[in-house]
Amino acid sequence: MAAATLPKLDTSSAQTRQALIEAGGAVFAEVGFHNATVREICRRAGANIAAVHYHFGDKDALYREVLAYYQARARQKYPFDLGVQPDAPASERLRAFVRSFLLRIFDHSSDAWHGKLISREMIDPTSALDAIVVERIRPQAQHLGGIVRELLGGQPDPETVRLCSFSVVSQCLFYHHCQPVVSRLFPEQKFSPGQIERLADHITSFSLAAIKEAARRVPAQSTASTITARVRQKSRNTQRGAR
Numbered sequence: 001m002a003a004a005t006l007p008k009l010d011t012s013s014a015q016t017r018q019a020l021i022e023a024g025g026a027v028f029a030e031v032g033f034h035n036a037t038v039r040e041i042c043r044r045a046g047a048n049i050a051a052v053h054y055h056f057g058d059k060d061a062l063y064r065e066v067l068a069y070y071q072a073r074a075r076q077k078y079p080f081d082l083g084v085q086p087d088a089p090a091s092e093r094l095r096a097f098v099r100s101f102l103l104r105i106f107d108h109s110s111d112a113w114h115g116k117l118i119s120r121e122m123i124d125p126t127s128a129l130d131a132i133v134v135e136r137i138r139p140q141a142q143h144l145g146g147i148v149r150e151l152l153g154g155q156p157d158p159e160t161v162r163l164c165s166f167s168v169v170s171q172c173l174f175y176h177h178c179q180p181v182v183s184r185l186f187p188e189q190k191f192s193p194g195q196i197e198r199l200a201d202h203i204t205s206f207s208l209a210a211i212k213e214a215a216r217r218v219p220a221q222s223t224a225s226t227i228t229a230r231v232r233q234k235s236r237n238t239q240r241g242a243r
Contacts, residue, residue, distance in 0.1 A: 017055045019045035024066040025113035033063055033126045064128050070114035071136050078104045080143045090150040091208055097144055098172060098207070099200040105176045106191050119176070144168060151211045154218040164211050171203045 023044035027036045038052045038059055045051070056062040084096040105115045118136075121129050148164045149156055175182060175191070182189055189195065 013055075016045070016047050016051055020047055020051060020055060020062065021066055021069050024062050025070055025117070028063060028066060029113045029116035029120070032120050032124055033059075033128075034124065036063075038062075060127065063126070064131065066113075067117060067128055067132065068135075070117060071132075074104055074107075074114040075136075078107075080140060090147050091204070093147050094151065094168070094207065095200060095204040097147060098168065098203050099197070101169070101172045102175075102196050102200055102203075105172065106196060115176075141165065148211060151208070152215045152218050154215070154220045156215075156218045160214060160218065164207075164214055167210065168203070168207045171207070175199065 023041045027041050042049050078100045082096040082100045084093050144165045145161050149161050
């Protein structure tokens with residue numbers, strides 16, 4: 001009697017899990033979280049329809065895993081400083097930040113899913129947005145804020161630092177979000193590696209000029225110190241007079 005034929009199982013659970021993450025990245029980036037289906041993700045991954053439940057529990061958990069995976073890849077490939085040393089001039093660190101941002105959002109490799117996923121979150125937020133802000137966006141904002149604060153000099157108020165930082169990022173995002181219009185207005189703008197380098201130079205120099213102008217309205221440290229010293233001296237004189 002012939003032996004019964006057993007159903008063929010996945011040769012590697014880890015490979016199936018990875019395939020689901022990569023397929024999920026593509027599907028979520030293309031149609032968004034809400035329109036993505038587990039069936040389509042499993043089809044692209046070449047996995048059984050029950051594989052998502054087995055490896056992640058549900059679509060929400062898979063989505064969070066996809067975000068974490070591509071976030072880590074993007075951070076490794078394009079760190080905020082791109083290897084520029086922390087003690088380098090602030091202007092050099094600003095260019096590195098801008099260049100890293102542009103390279104990340106215009107990356108056409110498989111790592112590009114991260115930028116597209118984040119863009120979709122901005123338009124149609126999910127429950128994962130809070131984690132994205134904590135794990136990815138806040139550290140990036142703090143890094144840029146430190147550079148801007150140094151460029152402003154003196155004792156800039158938080159709002160000035162925040163507005164300058166937003167202006168830097170908004171220039172980068174404009175070229176990404178408005179790419180369909182830009183490419184129609186100026187067909188020669190292809191966002192090739194060479195053009196991205198020139199764009200990084202422009203955004204950096206433009207931002208440095210604007211920040212320099214904003215710095216003229218920032219109180220100098222010496223002035224602030226003088227005011228503090230005067231207040232303290234006035235307090236001491238008042239105390240002596242009370243005696």
